[in-house]
Amino acid sequence: MPTPTTWQKSSLSGNGDGTECIELAVQDGAVLLRESDDPGIIVTTTPAKLRAFILGVKAGEFDHLVDA
Numbered sequence: 001m002p003t004p005t006t007w008q009k010s011s012l013s014g015n016g017d018g019t020e021c022i023e024l025a026v027q028d029g030a031v032l033l034r035e036s037d038d039p040g041i042i043v044t045t046t047p048a049k050l051r052a053f054i055l056g057v058k059a060g061e062f063d064h065l066v067d068a
Contacts, residue, residue, distance in 0.1 A: 009036060024050075 005025045013021030013036070023039070025032045031050045033043045056062060 005032065007034070 005027055007023040007025045009021045009023045021036050023034050023036055026047075029047075030044050031047055033045065034041060
């Protein structure tokens with residue numbers, strides 16, 4: 001029997017009901033991403049690619065996408 005996927009979301013997610021956020025999980029060494037309000041669509045990536053993206057976010061490379 002497969003182990004259920006445990007999803008994690010940020011404590012800083014948008015609204016009070018937590019539906020405005022991205023959730024992450026790890027399964028078989030892959031990182032899974034989904035939106036809380038549409039959990040049926042899952043994007044799979046590697047830990048290295050997610051790390052590069054997070055470093056870009058921390059460096060402000062994507063600020064123009066949320067400052068609209």
